[in-house]
Amino acid sequence: MDYLIIIIGAVFVNNIVLAQFLGICPYMGVSSKVSTSIGMSGAVMFVMTLATIVTYLIFNYILVPFEITYLQTISYILVIASLVQMVELVLKKVSPPLYQALGIFLPLITTNCAILGVTILAVRPDFGFNLMEAVVFAIANSIGFALAIVLFAGIREQLELSDLPKGMRGAPAALVVAGIMALAFMGFTGIV
Amino acid sequence: MGKLNILTRGFIRENPVFVLLLGLCPALGVTTSAINGLGMGLATTFVLVMSNLVVSIIKDVIPNKVRIPSFIVIIASFVTIVSLVMEAFVPALFKELGLFIPLIVVNCVVMGRAEAFASKNNPFNAIIDGLGMGLGFAFALAILGGVREILGSGSFFGIPIFEGDGMLVFVLAPGAFIGLGYLIALNNILRKTIE
Numbered sequence: 001m002d003y004l005i006i007i008i009g010a011v012f013v014n015n016i017v018l019a020q021f022l023g024i025c026p027y028m029g030v031s032s033k034v035s036t037s038i039g040m041s042g043a044v045m046f047v048m049t050l051a052t053i054v055t056y057l058i059f060n061y062i063l064v065p066f067e068i069t070y071l072q073t074i075s076y077i078l079v080i081a082s083l084v085q086m087v088e089l090v091l092k093k094v095s096p097p098l099y100q101a102l103g104i105f106l107p108l109i110t111t112n113c114a115i116l117g118v119t120i121l122a123v124r125p126d127f128g129f130n131l132m133e134a135v136v137f138a139i140a141n142s143i144g145f146a147l148a149i150v151l152f153a154g155i156r157e158q159l160e161l162s163d164l165p166k167g168m169r170g171a172p173a174a175l176v177v178a179g180i181m182a183l184a185f186m187g188f189t190g191i192v
Numbered sequence: 193m194g195k196l197n198i199l200t201r202g203f204i205r206e207n208p209v210f211v212l213l214l215g216l217c218p219a220l221g222v223t224t225s226a227i228n229g230l231g232m233g234l235a236t237t238f239v240l241v242m243s244n245l246v247v248s249i250i251k252d253v254i255p256n257k258v259r260i261p262s263f264i265v266i267i268a269s270f271v272t273i274v275s276l277v278m279e280a281f282v283p284a285l286f287k288e289l290g291l292f293i294p295l296i297v298v299n300c301v302v303m304g305r306a307e308a309f310a311s312k313n314n315p316f317n318a319i320i321d322g323l324g325m326g327l328g329f330a331f332a333l334a335i336l337g338g339v340r341e342i343l344g345s346g347s348f349f350g351i352p353i354f355e356g357d358g359m360l361v362f363v364l365a366p367g368a369f370i371g372l373g374y375l376i377a378l379n380n381i382l383r384k385t386i387e
Contacts, residue, residue, distance in 0.1 A: 022295075077297050077298070078265070081260075112298065117291055167377040173373070174373075182365040182369055
């Protein structure tokens with residue numbers, strides 16, 4: 001498959017947040033400021049790419065040869081959890097400024113379903129990705145996540161200032177905004 | 193705290209979806225119809241009850257430092273059981289729910305109850321809590337699925353209600369966000385009136 005098609009498909013057409021509903025927790029949780037949403041996006045991109053490489057190799061060279069693919073869920077979540085811990089330790093040692101920027105977001109990522117979702121999607125037989133395509137797929141999805149959450153944070157900063165009916169304040173208004181964004185992203189349907 | 197209180201608080205007052213805003217990914221992703229929402233909710237309920245039970249039984253054995261990874265392994269085991277059972281007995285529903293079955297592992301509701309309730313309470317209360325929260329979750333998903341099904345395809349649990357096609361947008365992604373937004377607003381107003 002063409003890399004460009006994978007990228008456009010993952011960023012716009014099948015946007016991970018707005019079309020596939022993965023990673024809604026951080027999407028709602030850390031999108032009140034543009035700066036924190038950029039930090040979260042960076043952490044997601046980092047972990048998603050690494051996790052996809054590791055789990056792709058585990059799936060194709062351990063789970064498939066031994067015919068234990070039903071252990072996919074349990075092995076993936078363990079890999080992701082330990083990977084996040086490791087990334088945290090390495091970053092702390094190697095690059096304190098990067099750790100400062102991404103540090104607080106890393107523990108949240110273990111239970112971010114976008115990571116587990118993308119790693120499972122990347123080995124789906126009907127996609128038939130090779131390793132390079134899986135990596136491109138992961139990066140493209142994290143860009144899609146970043147695009148959705150940063151745009152959303154920008155809107156939410158304005159939303160804070162507007163006068164809404166009492167029941168709609170906070171989460172309900174944010175969800176309706178997300179719905180309108182999803183509507184806008186549906187305009188990309190059919191590009192690829 | 194009374195047993196009845198533990199059982200019922202998950203429905204309105206501490207509903208995981210409408211009030212605590214946990215587990216929103218499956219709540220938005222699978223609720224294209226009432227039956228899908230209910231199926232997902234019941235699968236999650238099973239995982240929640242079983243993981244609460246096991247966590248509560250072995251809470252004194254698990255060292256504090258590795259409790260989160262241990263919880264994850266316990267939850268992932270039950271998710272694997274659920275997905276194998278569903279694949280065998282309800283293959284159509286399993287296919288419809290797709291990716292969201294393995295993703296029960298990272299559902300914050302399950303992890304949240306293990307950490308906040310089961311690891312501090314006795315097994316019997318943990319089961320009741322799991323059941324209450326799980327059914328509250330299933331209830332929320334079935335309502336959202338029902339609303340989207342009625343508005344989007346003009347039927348409820350597959351039974352046609354009115355003629356015509358309905359508003360397609362409610363079956364598609366935007367309808368999930370907008371539908372949930374208004375249901376949360378409704379729940380906010382409802383809770384205020386009860387208090």
